[in-house]
Amino acid sequence: MPSASPRRTAAPAAPAPIPFIDLKAQRQRNAGDVERAIGRVLEHGQYILGPEIAELERVLADYCGVRHALTCGSGTDALLLLLLAQGVGPGDAVFCPSFTFAASAEVIALIGATPVFVDVAPDDFNLAPASFESAIAAIADNGLKPCGVMPVDLFGQPARYPEIERIARRHGLWVLADAAQSFGARLDNRRVGGLGDFAATSFFPAKPLGCYGDGGAVFVNDDGLIEVLRSLRVHGQGRDKYENVRIGINGRMDTMQAAVLLQKLKIFDDEIVARDRIAARYTAALEGVVAVPRLRFGVTSIWASYTIEVDDRDGVVERLKALGIPAMVYYPRPLHRQGPYAGFPVAPDGLPVTEALAARVLSLPMHAYLDAATQDRIIEGLRAALP
Numbered sequence: 375m376p377s378a379s380p381r382r383t384a385a386p387a388a389p390a391p392i393p394f395i396d397l398k399a400q401r402q403r404n405a406g407d408v409e410r411a412i413g414r415v416l417e418h419g420q421y422i423l424g425p426e427i428a429e430l431e432r433v434l435a436d437y438c439g440v441r442h443a444l445t446c447g448s449g450t451d452a453l454l455l456l457l458l459a460q461g462v463g464p465g466d467a468v469f470c471p472s473f474t475f476a477a478s479a480e481v482i483a484l485i486g487a488t489p490v491f492v493d494v495a496p497d498d499f500n501l502a503p504a505s506f507e508s509a510i511a512a513i514a515d516n517g518l519k520p521c522g523v524m525p526v527d528l529f530g531q532p533a534r535y536p537e538i539e540r541i542a543r544r545h546g547l548w549v550l551a552d553a554a555q556s557f558g559a560r561l562d563n564r565r566v567g568g569l570g571d572f573a574a575t576s577f578f579p580a581k582p583l584g585c586y587g588d589g590g591a592v593f594v595n596d597d598g599l600i601e602v603l604r605s606l607r608v609h610g611q612g613r614d615k616y617e618n619v620r621i622g623i624n625g626r627m628d629t630m631q632a633a634v635l636l637q638k639l640k641i642f643d644d645e646i647v648a649r650d651r652i653a654a655r656y657t658a659a660l661e662g663v664v665a666v667p668r669l670r671f672g673v674t675s676i677w678a679s680y681t682i683e684v685d686d687r688d689g690v691v692e693r694l695k696a697l698g699i700p701a702m703v704y705y706p707r708p709l710h711r712q713g714p715y716a717g718f719p720v721a722p723d724g725l726p727v728t729e730a731l732a733a734r735v736l737s738l739p740m741h742a743y744l745d746a747a748t749q750d751r752i753i754e755g756l757r758a759a760l761p
């Protein structure tokens with residue numbers, strides 16, 4: 375008797391993975407414009423500080439309603455340039471959150487100053503004014519000189535600038551806005567860039583306004599300060615290339631990135647509307663199911679991430695992954711819990727909100743080209759993945 379051939383059942387098709395951020399979809403919209411803009415740079419050949427750089431700086435300053443924007447190599451360079459321009463160094467204390475990307479505190483430590491970690495508020499995940507004020511009082515007693523504060527506009531929502539600025543003024547501190555995640559957002563009709571005494575942003579590809587490589591910018595209103603920053607960006611250059619009047623860095627954005635950003639800015643306002651619509655759709659579906667992000671009154675977010683809080687976070691991430699749904703955790707380890715930063719001071723009451731959030735947050739796919747069907751799949755997947 376012929377042996378029966380083994381029966382094969384087709385394995386169910388694995389669900390197609392969903393991109394967390396879909397840069398390809400954006401490219402389909404403006405690829406021709408971007409490629410022509412890059413082609414113009416190839417034609418004129420001014421790869422460093424070419425005409426697109428000055429044009430982008432004018433456009434960015436107008437967009438943010440500030441006197442000056444200066445482009446640079448990354449968001450990290452933007453923060454570093456501003457700290458160098460303030461003359462920050464050993465013995466100086468700069469207050470910042472621990473619940474942030476490493477670059478915020480890294481640049482402070484890199485130039486020999488001391489980051490002092492402050493807690494964040496449970497509703498918007500941004501610097502908590504009361505924790506900031508108590509940290510100022512505590513740090514003055516231990517020999518460090520408080521000089522400034524770096525609020526971070528986490529996940530795209532501007533920090534509480536009016537309250538932070540009031541406290542900073544009382545103590546003679548400047549306010550450096552780490553706006554790496556919030557370019558395009560507003561607070562009381564002031565755009566990010568014009569919040570704080572000066573601001574830094576990032577154009578890393580995954581940011582709401584991203585270039586095709588590394589890039590960043592600083593925003594200032596002070597005519598003297600912009601000249602210092604311009605010099606610091608090119609090795610502390612003086613009147614010409616070989617006169618050096620201060621210690622600086624090589625912090626220039628390259629011309630091709632400026633050409634890309636000029637084209638991307640043309641569709642950015644449309645993308646802001648789309649991001650808002652997608653965030654609102656998430657909130658409508660998930661409110662009451664998980665803790666959804668909250669915007670403070672008078673504030674818009676650029677939704678760099680749509681970040682929720684869940685129980686059994688790591689289990690939820692795993693179950694979502696099995697469904698082809700990427701969820702990212704920003705940030706699982708607060709900076710004050712990590713080796714290089716563990717020795718720096720923290721606010722006197724500790725960082726209980728930071729610790730709790732680090733165990734509970736989870737960010738869902740978020741970009742301007744997320745269609746309703748894909749978003750519904752994410753929402754349904756999340757409901758199924760919850761404990």
Ligand SMILES: Cc1ncc(COP(=O)(O)O)c(C=O)c1O
Pocket residue numbers: 448449450451474475477478526552554555575576577578588589590
């Ligand atoms: C809060 C924050 N600060 C600074 C940076 C640094 O920006 P870049 O990666 O462009 O250096 C980032 C980048 O992710 C960030 O999220």
